[in-house]
Amino acid sequence: SQKIEQNSEALNIQEGKTATLTCNYTNYSPAYLQWYRQDPGRGPVFLLLIRENEKEKRKERLKVTFDTTLKQSLFHITASQPADSATYLCALGGRAGNNRKLIWGLGTSLAVNP
Amino acid sequence: EAGVTQFPSHSVIEKGQTVTLRCDPISGHDNLYWYRRVMGKEIKFLLHFVKESKQDESGMPNNRFLAERTGGTYSTLKVQPAELEDSGVYFCASAKAGGYNEQFFGPGTRLTVL
Known part of the structure; x- marks a missing residue:
């Protein structure tokens, strides 16, 4: 069955550094991959989407890469700030029709220390 | 623009009882997920x-x-009769029609079955 693995341990970094989060998947060929942020007691909030034919996407301080050969996505937050502290979720999306559902990883907790 | 809303935010019920969760998506979003x-x-x-x-x-x-x-x-999601293993947080999300669109999540309903 499909499986998504994200950094299992919490990530602690110093303010100003770059945070890099990993998402690996098996037994699936997603049409796209999304990254979400989740704060305690709230629903996930969409950050970035990258399609299978794209290698890299950027949005402000965020960058995501997608390697369909390695079956891996990396999510980077540059110049991190304490406000970036949250859980980051990786989700894979299928193709049109019945596969629009998202398959989720467990998430990685990020703490940015001032 | 109002976001996705869910009601109730919390529900505590006993095994065997019925619970109905409600989700109001963003207006105009054809896609709704639970x-x-x-x-x-x-x-x-x-x-x-x-x-x-x-x-x-x-x-x-x-x-x-x-x-x-x-x-x-x-949308409503009814659980009848509820079992202990149904406990969890139920999220609703909505998305625009067409393409690989970001999903907008509600805050979730935390369901506890005792």
Whole structure:
């Protein structure tokens, strides 16, 4: 069955550094991959989407890469700030029709220390 | 623009009782999804509506769960009768029609079955 693995341990970094989060998947060929942020007691909030034919996407301080050969996505937050502290979720999306559902990883907790 | 809203935010019921969760998507969003997160596990897809039609209900755990979206607007998810293993946070998300669109999540309903 499909499986998504994200950094299992919490990530602690110093303010100003770059945070890099990993998402690996098996037994699936997603049409796209999304990254979400989740704060305690709230629903996930969409950050970035990258399609299978794209290698890299950027949005402000965020960058995501997608390697369909390695079956891996990396999510980077540059110049991190304490406000970036949250859980980051990786989700894979299928193709049109019945596969629009998202398959989720467990998430990685990020703490940015001032 | 109002976001996705869910009601109630919390529900505590006893095993065997019935609970109905409600989701109001963003106006104009044809796609509506239900997800569930059980403590310690990843978010799991339950079902997907396109307008009032069930596009994919492959994630529904069993026939104790019934989802409706009358008129293609708000949706309800009824659990009857509730079991202990139904406890978790139920998220609703909506998305625009077409393409690989970001999903906008509600804050979730935390369901506790005692």
